[in-house]
Amino acid sequence: MTATDSASQAMPLRGLLASEPQIAAAGAPMFAEAVRSQAASVTELDWRPPIDGTGPALATVMADARREAANALAFERMSTAGSELVDVRPASEMLGLTRGTFLHAGPPLTWDRASGPMRGALIGAMLFEGMADTAQEAERELASGAITLEPCHHHRGVGPMAGVVSPSMWVFELRDPTHGNTSWCSLNEGLGKVLRYGAYEQSVIDRLGWMSAVLGPALQQAVRATGPIDVKGIVAQMLQMGDEGHNRNRAGTLMWLRDVLPALTNVGIPSDQLSEVVRFIGSNDHFALNLTMPTAKLAGMAAEGIPGSTVVVTMARNGTDFGIRTAGTGDAWFTGPANTPEGLFLGSYGPEDANPDIGDSAITETAGFGGFAMATAPAIVKLVGGDVQFALAATRSMYEITTGEHPVWQVPILEFRGVPVGIDVAKVCRTGLLPQINTGMAGAQAGVGQVGAGLVNPPVECFTGAIEALAAEVG
Amino acid sequence: MTATDSASQAMPLRGLLASEPQIAAAGAPMFAEAVRSQAASVTELDWRPPIDGTGPALATVMADARREAANALAFERMSTAGSELVDVRPASEMLGLTRGTFLHAGPPLTWDRASGPMRGALIGAMLFEGMADTAQEAERELASGAITLEPCHHHRGVGPMAGVVSPSMWVFELRDPTHGNTSWCSLNEGLGKVLRYGAYEQSVIDRLGWMSAVLGPALQQAVRATGPIDVKGIVAQMLQMGDEGHNRNRAGTLMWLRDVLPALTNVGIPSDQLSEVVRFIGSNDHFALNLTMPTAKLAGMAAEGIPGSTVVVTMARNGTDFGIRTAGTGDAWFTGPANTPEGLFLGSYGPEDANPDIGDSAITETAGFGGFAMATAPAIVKLVGGDVQFALAATRSMYEITTGEHPVWQVPILEFRGVPVGIDVAKVCRTGLLPQINTGMAGAQAGVGQVGAGLVNPPVECFTGAIEALAAEVG
Structure with missing residues (x-):
């Protein structure tokens, strides 16, 4: 000196x-x-005040000596998780799902608190399974409590929008070869009047019947003949092709179709059925959403059960509640009332027609893509609203509340920077920055279907609840 | 006052x-x-000095009272040109091409001035057509002048790289419903050891045989059953999916395959042949290049023959010369020695292995995409070199030398600005800014095939020659 x-x-x-x-x-x-x-x-x-009332819990959690290493481990596990499509099977067979039990999106829910689109999808599942002849009869059964409702997430799987899965529906089965986990997701029905948006008219039930009778078995043969298909790699390519993997899945759908096609054209089904199968997949730009979602779920599953970690491993909505789970707090859900997305509407629909946020698809943002990767998919602003600068800013801001940058899933326009992975509850509480989700919007009334697409955040209660639980768990 | x-x-x-x-x-x-x-x-x-020696001609052309309206008309025709795939046929049938005549890329060329990859492709065509048993015999025939060589462009079509087309090869036939023009392009063979890069070993000839015997006829049936396929619309979608349509065509290939697939799976060919056809197309990310190129050619053709217009309607290279044609100067070619691209190399190849610029694919830049749309395809810098800022700057700078912004082909990251269309020879001469092309690189030796991909500009002589001719044509 x-x-x-x-x-x-x-x-x-x-x-x-x-x-x-x-x-x-x-x-x-x-x-x-x-x-x-x-x-x-x-x-x-870029300083912002912390979320109101989180000060003491936040101080406890930030001072936890385990946190840094625990979160680094969570990030390492999430980003090294693989995802291979290995089979296509009926839910009854893969999940042991039996008559009288339906799965649904989001945290646990009872019929009395279910929103319009969730009720519509459950009614449709009753009709599809032949457990009711009319919507009225289905509704009475469901209201009577005779049907068991369980979250998809409690069965290691995910479902978009209402996410209703009944025993006769077929699901994709995906495996993480790095950590040995298995996940699944239903098959995507397309857009418009579809069960997952709460529609249940006859055409919806007929389509589900065709999917179980023709589509599922054809894909089963094709996937088994092809062998494991690397969906993690497909997501990496999607992010270079204007898909963010939540509301743009066109490139992903076509790459996946390309990969199964040599086997699919050779499974020996009649050529008119084969033609209908490729037409159905090719005309549904969201078919691959049901592959990106379980890929994201496998990333979240890999990071479950790490004491001291403040990383979010699940974000999901049931149309009434938004719920999150963290690596450090086991199976506990931290919930708050789901917000209603703001965005662009189809036809003559408007904000008053939209249901609050619904679906397990926020697992994509949990894993670092979807709304977190909007910078790589600027064309999405024509669907969900905002402008290109917003899309770039959305991705950039998510680095503020996450743990690391993905080594494989990259954003070319940001000079190949990895997507922001591993939402840190402590960083969310400290900055007040909430995760950015983009999403489809279901009509609030049962039976309507999709009314638009937009942008939404989780309610702050998910994070204030989680930080309190994480603080209680310290020392 | x-x-x-x-x-x-x-x-x-x-x-x-x-x-x-x-x-x-x-x-x-x-x-x-x-x-x-x-x-x-x-x-x-952003002022730059004009190209040396162009002052007097440039002054004459800039003062031409017809120029503004003529260029506006050229832009209007180029940007409203449509492109529909209507058929797939043998070149002998569609072009009346007879034994002893081969077409090639770029401006007119004779064997004695032909580069290695052009010679290799011509040798391959001789072997494929059964007009020689060995490469040596083919070379002797070609050197003797017994074979007629004509540019693809003189037959209203285009061919990538060497662009060699012989009577037994099959071609895509495309139509512009707005202006009534028809164009065509060969079918894409894939990457590596392929004829268009100058390779002619047995596997190359065998593949061409399979393409004529199986692929072409299958696609013919599928395209005829599907009806006209809107390739202009596919290009619009490609530009939203990370393809710039010259060296990234993955999304375009998959969208086109999606469109023909319902018919292709139903044409009645044996399922193992069908499986091989979809595998061949799906594993070749450049298959759609041979659809984007004639789409661009149709745009250029729409603007031909406009007195007083200084807009470029053709840019093409034969591996020796780079040539351009303008709307205001009829069929005249303005040529200069082709530059050698700079970029990234495959395997152990290096700059000394690369042939000068070759192929009709610079028609994509002529129509406003390819190198002109690199901003929308930032992942391409991993193939052709440069960084993302370069890709953005390349597109932005091309607005300086073009006539308008395309109403349908847009770049999302530039807030959906239309691609720069209609290269103006006067603006090129005034600014010294040369068109930005990205391209595959052929090995300089016949038989080698592709050695890399990179960036290149036309030689300045094309534009100094054109401005003199345009000036001579004034008054």
């Missing part, structure tokens, strides 16, 4: 203006602008 | 500093930086 240093220490302000000042500004941008307009350079800090 | 105005006129500098000065800077950026560092605002003009 020199004499000058020592003198400065004794009188800290001495010498302050002897050299060029280094200026930093935090908070409102006008402070930085005022400095910059005087031709001085300024470093801006 | 006030008294003050009048006084200012008499003494022009009086009052100069009475109000905030408006500062503009042209040329080297250091002028603007010096002003900006003093916290004053400055407008920068």
Whole structure:
């Protein structure tokens, strides 16, 4: 230490203006602008106040000596999780699902609290399984409590929108060869009047019948003949082809179809059925959503059960509640009332027609794509609203609340930066920045179907609840 | 006019500093930086000196009263040109091509001036047509002048790389329903050891045989059963999916395959042949290049023959010469020595292995995509070199030398700005900015095949020659 240093220490302000000042500004941008307009350079800090009331729990969690290593482990497991499509099977066979039990999206739910589209999808499942002849009869049965409702997530799987799965429906089976986990997802029905958006008219039931009788068995033969299909690799390519994997899945659908096609054309089904199968898949740009979702679920599953980790492993909505689970708090759900998305509407529908946020598809954002990767899919703003600068800003802001950057899933326009992976509950609470989700919007009334697509965030209660539980779990 | 105005006129500098000065800077950026560092605002003009020696011709052309309306018409025709795939046929049938005549890429060429890959492809065509038993025999025949060589462009079509088309090869037939033109392109063989890159070993000849015996006829049946396929629309979607349509065609290939698939699976060929056809197309990410190229050619054809227009309607290379044609100068070619691309190399190949620029694929840049749309396909920099900022800058700079922005082919990341269409020879000469092309690189030796991919510009001689001819044509 020199004499000058020592003198400065004794009188800290001495010498302050002897050299060029280094200026930093935090908070409102006008402070930085005022400095910059005087031709001085300024470093801006994007500081935001923490979420109200989380201070003490946040302090406990941030001081937890385990947290850094636990979150690094969660990130490492999430980002190294693989995903291979290995089979296509009926839910009854793969999940042991029996007559009288239906699975659904999101955290646990009872009929009395179910929203319109969830009720519509459950009614449709009753009709499809032949457990009721009319919607009225189905509704009475469901209201009587005779049917068991369980979340898809409690069976290691995921379902988009209402996410209703009944025993006769077929599912994709995916495996993570790195960590040995298995997940699954239903087959995608297309857009418009479809069960997952709460529609249950005859055409919906007929389509489900064809999917179980023709589509599922054909894909089973094709997938078994092809051998494991690397869906993690397909997601990597999708992110270079304008798909963000939640509401743009066109490239993913076509790449997956390309991969099964040599076997599919050779399974020996009649050529008119084969023609109908390729037409059905090819005309449904969202077919691969039901492959990206279980891929994301496998990433989340890999990080489950890490004491001290504040990383989110599940985000899901049932149309009434939004729920999250974290790596450090086991099976506990932290829920809050689902927000209603804002966005663009189909035809003459408007905001008053939209149901609150619904579906397990927010697992894509949990794994770092979907809304977190909108920068790589700027064309999506024509579907969900916003502009291209918003899409870029959405991805950039998600680095503030996540744990790492994915080594394989990259965003070319950001010079191949990896997508932001591993939402950290502590960072969410400290910054007040909520995860950015993009989503389809279901009509609020049972039977309507899709009314639009838009943008939404989880309710803050999910994170305030989780940080309290994480704090309670410390020492 | 006030008294003050009048006084200012008499003494022009009086009052100069009475109000905030408006500062503009042209040329080297250091002028603007010096002003900006003093916290004053400055407008920068991106001025560059015109191409050496073009001054008098440029002045004549710029003063031509017809030019503005003629170029507006050329742009309107290029951007409204449609493109529908209507048939797949043998070249002998569609073009009346007879034994002893081969077509090739680029401007006219004779054997003695042909480069290695062009010679290799011509040798391969001799072997494929059974007109020679060995490469040596084929070469002797070709050198003797017994074979007629004509540019694809002289037959209203295009061929990638060497672009060699012989009578037994099959071609895509495309139609512009707006202007009634018809164009065509060969079928794409895939990558690596392929005829268009100058390879002619037995596997190359065998593949061409299978393409004529199985692939072509199957696609013919499928395309005829499907009805016209809107390739202009596919290009619009490609540009939203990370394809720029010259060296990234993966999304386009898969969308096109999706469109023919319902018919293709139902044409009644044996299922093992069908399986091989879908595997061949699905494993060749460039299959759709041979659809984007004739789509671009139809755009160029729509603008041919407009007196006074300085818009480029053809850019093409034969591996020796680069040639352009303009809307205002009829069938005349303006040529210069083809440059050698700079980029990334496959395996152990290096710059010394690369042939000069070759192929009709620069028709994509002529129509506003390919290198002109690299901003929409940032992942391409991993193939052709450069970084993402370069890709964005390349597209932005092409607006400086073009006539308009395409109403349908848009770049999402630039907030859906249309691609730059209609290269204006006058603007190229005035700014010295040359069209940006990205391209595959053929090995300089016959028989080698592809050695890499990279970036290249046309030689300046094409534009100095064209501006002189355009000037001569004025008045």
